[in-house]
Amino acid sequence: MRFLVIACFLLFSSVAALAQSGSNETEMRAREVGRSLRCVVCQNQSIDESDAPLAADMRRLVRKQIDSGMSNEEVIDFMRAQYGDYVLLKPPVQGNTLVLWLVPAGLVLLAMGWLVINSRRRIAPDVPELSAAEAERVKSALETDAS
Amino acid sequence: MKPAALIPLAIFLVLGGLFAMGLTKDPSAIKTQMIDRPVPDFILTDLRDETVTYTQADLRGQVSLVNVFGSWCTPCAVEHPTIVDIGQQDVVRIVGVNWRDERAAGQAWLNRLGNPYDIVLFDDLSLLAIGLGVTGAPESFIVDASGTVRYKHTGMVTPQIWRDTLLPIINDLKKSAP
Amino acid sequence: MLAEFGHIALIIAFGVALLQSVLPLLGAARRDSRLMAFGDRAAVLQFILIAVSYAALTAIFIGSDFSVELAAQNSHSDKPMLYKITGVWGNHEGSMMLWITMLALFGAAMAVFGKHLPASLRARAVAVQAMIGAGFLGFILLTSNPFLRLDPAPLDGRGLNPILQDPGLAFHPPFLYLGYVGFSVAFSFSVAALLEGRVDAVWARWLRPWVLLAWSFLSIGITLGSVWAYYELGWGGWWMWDPVENVSFMPWLAGTALLHSVMVLGTRHSMASWTVLLGISAFSLSLVGTFVVRSGVLVSVHSFAVDPARGVVILGLLMAATGGALTLYAMRAASLRGREPVSVMSREGGLAMNNLLLVAATVTVFLGTFYPLFIDVISSAQISVGKPYFDLTFAPIMLLLILFMGAAPLLDWQGKNKAGLKAFLKKAGFVFLIVAGLTAFIGKSVLGALAIGIAAYLAFATFAAMARKVKWGKVSAAQSVQLLRAQPAAAYGFFLAHMGVAIFTAAATVMTVWANEDIRRVKIGESISVSGYSFTLTDMSSGERDNYSYLSADITAEKTGRKTVLKSERRFYPVREMLTTEAGFQYSAGATIFAAIGDGDPDKGFILRAYYHPGVVWIWIGAFMMALAGFVSLFDKRLRRQGRDA
Numbered sequence: 001m002r003f004l005v006i007a008c009f010l011l012f013s014s015v016a017a018l019a020q021s022g023s024n025e026t027e028m029r030a031r032e033v034g035r036s037l038r039c040v041v042c043q044n045q046s047i048d049e050s051d052a053p054l055a056a057d058m059r060r061l062v063r064k065q066i067d068s069g070m071s072n073e074e075v076i077d078f079m080r081a082q083y084g085d086y087v088l089l090k091p092p093v094q095g096n097t098l099v100l101w102l103v104p105a106g107l108v109l110l111a112m113g114w115l116v117i118n119s120r121r122r123i124a125p126d127v128p129e130l131s132a133a134e135a136e137r138v139k140s141a142l143e144t145d146a147s
Numbered sequence: 148m149k150p151a152a153l154i155p156l157a158i159f160l161v162l163g164g165l166f167a168m169g170l171t172k173d174p175s176a177i178k179t180q181m182i183d184r185p186v187p188d189f190i191l192t193d194l195r196d197e198t199v200t201y202t203q204a205d206l207r208g209q210v211s212l213v214n215v216f217g218s219w220c221t222p223c224a225v226e227h228p229t230i231v232d233i234g235q236q237d238v239v240r241i242v243g244v245n246w247r248d249e250r251a252a253g254q255a256w257l258n259r260l261g262n263p264y265d266i267v268l269f270d271d272l273s274l275l276a277i278g279l280g281v282t283g284a285p286e287s288f289i290v291d292a293s294g295t296v297r298y299k300h301t302g303m304v305t306p307q308i309w310r311d312t313l314l315p316i317i318n319d320l321k322k323s324a325p
Numbered sequence: 326m327l328a329e330f331g332h333i334a335l336i337i338a339f340g341v342a343l344l345q346s347v348l349p350l351l352g353a354a355r356r357d358s359r360l361m362a363f364g365d366r367a368a369v370l371q372f373i374l375i376a377v378s379y380a381a382l383t384a385i386f387i388g389s390d391f392s393v394e395l396a397a398q399n400s401h402s403d404k405p406m407l408y409k410i411t412g413v414w415g416n417h418e419g420s421m422m423l424w425i426t427m428l429a430l431f432g433a434a435m436a437v438f439g440k441h442l443p444a445s446l447r448a449r450a451v452a453v454q455a456m457i458g459a460g461f462l463g464f465i466l467l468t469s470n471p472f473l474r475l476d477p478a479p480l481d482g483r484g485l486n487p488i489l490q491d492p493g494l495a496f497h498p499p500f501l502y503l504g505y506v507g508f509s510v511a512f513s514f515s516v517a518a519l520l521e522g523r524v525d526a527v528w529a530r531w532l533r534p535w536v537l538l539a540w541s542f543l544s545i546g547i548t549l550g551s552v553w554a555y556y557e558l559g560w561g562g563w564w565m566w567d568p569v570e571n572v573s574f575m576p577w578l579a580g581t582a583l584l585h586s587v588m589v590l591g592t593r594h595s596m597a598s599w600t601v602l603l604g605i606s607a608f609s610l611s612l613v614g615t616f617v618v619r620s621g622v623l624v625s626v627h628s629f630a631v632d633p634a635r636g637v638v639i640l641g642l643l644m645a646a647t648g649g650a651l652t653l654y655a656m657r658a659a660s661l662r663g664r665e666p667v668s669v670m671s672r673e674g675g676l677a678m679n680n681l682l683l684v685a686a687t688v689t690v691f692l693g694t695f696y697p698l699f700i701d702v703i704s705s706a707q708i709s710v711g712k713p714y715f716d717l718t719f720a721p722i723m724l725l726l727i728l729f730m731g732a733a734p735l736l737d738w739q740g741k742n743k744a745g746l747k748a749f750l751k752k753a754g755f756v757f758l759i760v761a762g763l764t765a766f767i768g769k770s771v772l773g774a775l776a777i778g779i780a781a782y783l784a785f786a787t788f789a790a791m792a793r794k795v796k797w798g799k800v801s802a803a804q805s806v807q808l809l810r811a812q813p814a815a816a817y818g819f820f821l822a823h824m825g826v827a828i829f830t831a832a833a834t835v836m837t838v839w840a841n842e843d844i845r846r847v848k849i850g851e852s853i854s855v856s857g858y859s860f861t862l863t864d865m866s867s868g869e870r871d872n873y874s875y876l877s878a879d880i881t882a883e884k885t886g887r888k889t890v891l892k893s894e895r896r897f898y899p900v901r902e903m904l905t906t907e908a909g910f911q912y913s914a915g916a917t918i919f920a921a922i923g924d925g926d927p928d929k930g931f932i933l934r935a936y937y938h939p940g941v942v943w944i945w946i947g948a949f950m951m952a953l954a955g956f957v958s959l960f961d962k963r964l965r966r967q968g969r970d971a
Contacts, residue, residue, distance in 0.1 A: 038709045040177060040282045044567045046711065051906070051923060053247055054282070057273035082187075082280040084180045089711025091696075096706055100696045104718040107685035108725065115678060119669040152658035155602060156651040159609075163644050165695075168702040169622045170636050178707055 030063045033072050037062070037079055038089050046089055177282050179299040186213075186294050187278035194245045194253050194267040201268055206242065207294040210320045212287060212313070214264070214304070215244040215276060218256035220284040226303040227260045233309060234263025239317050243267040246276050246284055289313065291320045328393050331381030332472040338374035338429070339462040341367050345455035349448035353520075361448035365436035368451050371458065372426075372433035379413075379426045382471055386413050392478035395419060395471045401484035401900070403872065411495035412485045417619060417635070418471035420498060424615070425461050427499075427506040431535075432458060435510055442531060449517035450510075457509055460642045468635055484872065487898045487905055493553035497546060501573060504543020505611035508576055508604075510535040511583060512650065515604030519653045522660045524597040529590035532604070534959055536587055539607075540580045541955030547573050548948040555941070556910060556919075563836070563944055566715050568623040571694040572614035575687055579607040582683035589673045592738060596677065597661045601654065603680075609647040610687075616640055623698060671740030675733020682726040689718050716837075724779050727830065730823060731786030735793060749789055756785040773838035780831035787823040791816070818958030822951050829947030835940040842937065844923075848930040856937035858884045860891075860920050865927070873898045878922035880909060880933065893922040908934075917941045 034048030039055040047055040047062075058079070065075045079087050091097045186203050193199040206213070214230055216223040234241055243264035245253040250269060257267070270276055279288060279296070289298040298316050300308065345367035352360025382395075386409045391397040399416045400409055413419040432454040439447045465471070489495070514532055518524045550573065555563045564570065583603040590600045617623055620636020667673050693710045700706050735749055761778025765771060792798070794816055795808040841856040852861035864879040873896045880891045891909030898905070908921035916939040923932030 036713060038711060044565060044709075044711065049562065054273060054276075057247070058277060060272065061274070061277055079277075082180060082277060083282075084178065084280075084707055086177055086707040086709050089709055090713030090717075091708045091710055096700055096704060097696075097708065100692055100710070100714075101718075103692055104685060104689040104722065107688055108682070108722060111678060111681035111685060114681060115669055118667070118674070149659055152598075152655045155605075156648070156655050159647055159651050162695075163640070163648065165699045165702055166616070166622065166640055166643075169698045170620060170640065172622075172698070172701050178705075 026063060026066050029066050029072055030059065033062050033066070033075050034059055036076060036089050038087050040083050040087060176301070177280075179280055179296075179301075181280055181288070181296040181299060184296055186290055186296060187275070189268075189275045189278060191268040191270055191275055194243070194250065194257070194269040197250070197269070201266060203294060205266065206290050207292060209240050209292050210317055211240045211242045211290045212317070213242045213244060213279075213290055215246050215279075215281055215284050215286045215288075217246045217248045217284050218252040219248065222303050223285045224256075224260065226285050226305075227263075229304050229306055229309060231261045231263045232306070233304075238314070240265045242290075244270050244275055246270050246281065247273060287313070289316055289320070327381045327385050327388075327390065328472040328474060331378040331385075332470070334374045334378040334381065335462065335466060335472075338371050338378065339459060339466060341371045341374065342455045342459035342462055345371060346452050346459055349452040349455075350520075353445040353448045353452075356445070358444060361444050364448045364451040364455075367455070368429075368432045368436040371455065372429040375422075375426050375429045375462075379422050382419065382422055383410060383413050386410065389482065390478075391480070391482050392474055392476070393471075394473045394475040397475050397479050397482045399485055400482040401872075402481055404485060404490075407492070407495065408485055408490050412489075414498050415485050415489045415495075418465070418469045420502075421461070421465050421469050422471055423499065424502050424506060425458060425465065427502050428454070428458050428461065428509055431506060431510050432513075435513070435535075439531070443521075446514075446517050446521055446528070449520045450513040453513040453516045454509060457513070457642075457646060460645065464635075464638050464642065468638055484898075484900045487873065487896070487903055491553065491557055493549055494557065497549040497553055499546075500542050500549060501546030504539050504541075504546050504580075505573075505576060505608075505614060507535065507539025507542055508580060508608040508611050510539065511604035512608035512646075515601045516650050516653060518601060519650070519657045519661075522657055524590070524601055524661045526591050526594050529587045529600065533584075533587045533591060536580060536584050536607075537955045537958050540577070540584055541952045541959075543573070543577050543580060544948060544952035544955065547577060548945055548952065551948070552945055556908065563941060566693070566710075566712050568694050569614075569618055571690050572610070572617045575690050575694075576607050576610040576614065578683055578687040578690065579603055579610055582680045582687070583607050585676045585683075586680050589667075589676050593667075593673050595667050595673055596680070598654075598658050599680065601661065605647065605650045605654065606687075609643065609650075610691075612639070612643040612646060616643055623694070668740050670736065670743055670746075672733060672736045672738045674740065675729050675736055678729045679726060679733060682722055682729065686719060686722045686726070689722060690715070693718070720776075723830075724776060727779050727783050727826065730826065731783045734790035734819065734823070735786065745793065749786070753782050753785055753789070757782045768839060770838045773834055776834035777831050780827045780834065783830070784824060784827040787820060787827065790823075791820050813963055814961040815958045815963070818954040818961070820954075821957060822954035825947045825950030825954060827947070828943055828950065832940040832943035832947060836938060836944065840936070840938050840941075842935060844932065844934045846925060846930040847933045849927065851930070853933060853935045855918075855935045856916075858882050858918055858935070858937055860918075860933065860935035862922075862931065862933055863890070865931070872900060876922070878909075878920075878931065878933075880920040880922070880935070882911065882918050882920065882935075889918075891918070891920045893920055895922060895924075912942055914942060915939065 031048055035046045037047045037058065039045045039047045039050035039052055039058070041052050041054050042050045045052075045055075047058045050056075062075055062079075065078065066072075070078070076088070085092060091100060093101050186206050188203050190200055190202050193201065212233070216227070230241065233239070241264050243257075243262075243266070245267055248256075248269070248271060250271070253267075253269065257264075268275060273281075279286075283301070285303055287300045287304050288296050291297050297320060298313070300313065304313065345364055348360050348367075349364030352358070352363065385393050385396050386400050387406070389396065389400060389402040389409070391400075395416065395418050399419070400412050404412065408415075414423040432451060435454060436447070436451050439450070511532060514528065514535075518528055547570075550570065551563050554565065554570075583600065586596045586600045586603055589596045616636060616639045619639060622636055667677050669678075693714050697708050697710055700708060731753065732746065732750070735746060736743065757778040760781035761774040764777045765774035768774065791809075794812060795805040797805050800808070843853050843855045845853050847853060847862045849862050849865060852859045854860070859882070861881045861883070862878060863881045865877065867876045868874070875897070876895045878893045880893060882889045882891055889911050891911060893909040894907040896905045896907060897903070906921055906923070908919045910917065910919040916937055918938070919936050921934045923934065925931030
């Protein structure tokens with residue numbers, strides 16, 4: 001039974017070792033790059049968070065590439081060349097992601113537009129009439145409330 | 148009815164249609180980026196002899212079937228008899244990539260199940276695997292004589308896939324670049 | 326026997342639901358009060374039948390009757406009683422049972438508590454609720470029958486997925502479903518109002534407590550899920566922007582918008598068709614969530630009961646429900662009354678702005694979640710949308726929203742008496758600058774300073790709004806206290822909820838900007854240091870316990886001489902062949918620290934992950950404050966009084 005326990009752990013364990021070397025700066029940059037790369041065998045995790053063996057190997061490769069003098073962008077571009085846009089957790093701004101990036105901004109602009117247009121309208125001289133009509137409604141609303 | 152009142156329905160129907168079409172897609176299948184690109188640079192040792200090294204140049208010269216496997220991978224063991232069969236047909240050079248394995252375990256696995264490979268690369272740290280965009284084992288690539296990846300098959304190679312898909316591609320490549 | 330009994334009860338419930346979805350509608354059209362009254366009784370009967378069926382299923386799990394396939398697959402005779410009961414909903418069939426039990430519960434509640442509503446409105450709403458119920462009952466009976474027998478019966482069950490054997494997760498689904506399904510009331514009443522051709526303030530006021538209830542339950546459900554994922558998955562994430570998380574968040578966002586638009590409609594008769602659309606959307610998004618979780622159309626860490634065939638049926642139900650409702654909307658939108666223009670500088674103007682931004686946020690989460698699927702369908706391109714996208718889109722929308730959240734409660738309905746606003750904005754700007762300046766100076770982060778400054782602004786504004794309600798400084802302190810005590814429950818609810826948002830925002834910012842972690846391979850005796858803490862791997866042991874074997878690590882965390890031992894374990898469950906990691910935590914109001922042991926061996930060392938998470942518990946405190954606020958607001962006497970008088 002003891003053997004079985006150990007065998008199970010070995011079976012499910014990864015043999016990957018994390019690179020211990022490297023300066024603090026390499027480490028910081030590797031973490032940053034790791035957070036923006038998707039672990040391709042996991043589900044919605046970055047390689048920085050993932051326990052998957054392939055993610056560990058990708059982390060090590062990222063460190064190696066940074067150590068060899070590649071910039072963060074070059075490392076990310078390398079991974080993108082192998083795994084495609086899929087590996088990028090932040091989708092690139094390009095033709096087929098325009099909707100994705102522009103719609104949130106567009107909706108906020110619409111909301112702000114509504115705000116601006118309506119606040120202009122408020123200055124219009126029909127304010128007294130409006131408030132008279134509203135006063136009537138307040139009265140009726142109050143009656144409903146009080147009943 | 149005002150046309151504006153139809154907007155929510157229209158948006159919803161488009162989304163519903165996309166959802167329906169989405170049901171036919173497998174979200175976990177990642178397409179390869181490697182087709183028609185050269186095999187990336189690598190230096191790896193032979194599984195059986197760590198003093199022998201290979202590079203991307205060793206994949207040139209003739210058409211190769213590159214098969215990624217590991218002794219830890221159950222489907223690989225299921226697939227392996229087919230690869231052994233292909234090896235016996237002797238129509239293509241077969242290059243094994245022993246991926247994320249222990250050297251001894253990989254050797255023992257081949258001793259037990261048979262070794263159809265002309266070359267077995269030992270890739271314990273996923274150096275070539277990441278370069279090829281591998282996401283799991285088994286995966287097989289067809290590399291032409293110039294060292295360019297021409298086809299990728301994800302998952303097990305079955306006799307049928309070999310006969311209907313891989314072999315015709317290999318024959319075409321052999322014809323076009325003798 | 327129990328299984329057959331439960332099955333039959335479910336079939337009868339299906340029949341009742343079918344009748345209930347037709348007869349009350351006929352009754353409302355013909356003004357036949359007996360047919361309309363049938364709806365009420367059918368709703369109660371349908372609930373009783375489904376509850377009985379659900380009880381039978383639970384009894385099968387408790388009694389470990391493994392001749393029923395579902396129990397054999399998901400339970401085990403050695404399992405603690407708690408997990409036998411919660412194991413019922415730890416699988417697809419059982420969780421669908423919980424889903425419809427709650428749907429029927431809300432249906433019955435509509436009938437029982439809606440006595441004072443116009444009979445035709447209630448009859449129609451109860452019928453719509455029954456249509457949804459019939460759809461899902463049919464789905465369960467035809468594709469996901471939980472009562473199927475297994476022959477021969479196995480000696481023992483396969484046990485519950487070990488990840489699910491946790492109190493946090495055990496109670497996450499019921500709250501989540503109470504929230505999801507609770508929005509069905511808003512849906513049914515929106516459709517009923519469209520059928521009636523009338524949406525008015527009375528309708529809105531009656532709807533508000535139901536929206537509050539569903540929203541509060543959903544808040545609890547989402548928060549429990551976040552807490553659970555944090556300590557159980559142990560990656561150090563409290564929110565991963567995972568599709569399954571996102572689909573529970575979208576109804577919440579839409580529900581939050583609905584909660585506020587119902588206030589405008591109930592007070593000012595404005596935003597009628599907007600509110601109806603939100604009522605339809607909140608529940609439709611819940612259905613989308615059900616569809617996503619069960620169809621496998623998106624890849625998620627919360628893999629659960631995935632089956633594309635089920636996806637087809639649920640998508641069909643979604644298309645029928647939402648498509649039907651929106652078709653009706655297209656036909657009747659013009660007849661909805663209450664189109665009063667909303668002026669910007671007023672309470673309703675602020676609430677309208679809040680609604681627009683919340684909808685923008687909902688759409689953003691929707692796009693971020695489904696765009697990869699859509700682009701794959703359209704052009705076969707594969708992209709991923711992860712946290713960086715949401716940080717750049719969702720977060721700014723929320724910060725903008727908070728600006729309006731602060732100011733709107735200081736405005737009066739109809740924009741009377743705007744004098745105080747300018748003075749307030751001056752003071753609030755001052756608060757923002759001081760807090761942001763201090764944060765930037767101490768924490769050295771511009772983004773952190775901005776977000777924490779905005780959170781401080783919201784806290785200040787919320788206090789200011791409360792002070793205004795009790796006329797603080799204008800009357801004597803004693804009178805203010807008296808006024809405070811006289812405030813309606815909704816005022817307390819407002820205060821709690823908005824303070825919750827402020828706390829949540831500040832805590833989430835602190836976590837995003839100042840959390841720290843490290844991963845290294847260490848041998849026994851070696852340590853990692855993270856943000857002033859040193860984490861030393863002091864001891865390892867292995868053995869067996871209950872239904873798993875374990876490898877346990879003692880990690881001593883030390884800061885300025887104070888030591889704590891964190892216990893982390895790798896567990897292997899042989900029945901399921903699953904390996905899990907239990908991280909060792911030390912929670913505190915200041916910084917939470919935790920460590921998780923990974924693979925390795927004594928020679929090469931073990932992979933150790935160590936985390937420093939300042940303020941993470943306040944994220945959940947803030948979220949629970951929002952949920953509590955919803956319940957507090959339910960006690961508002963005005964809700965009940967107005968309801969009864971209507």
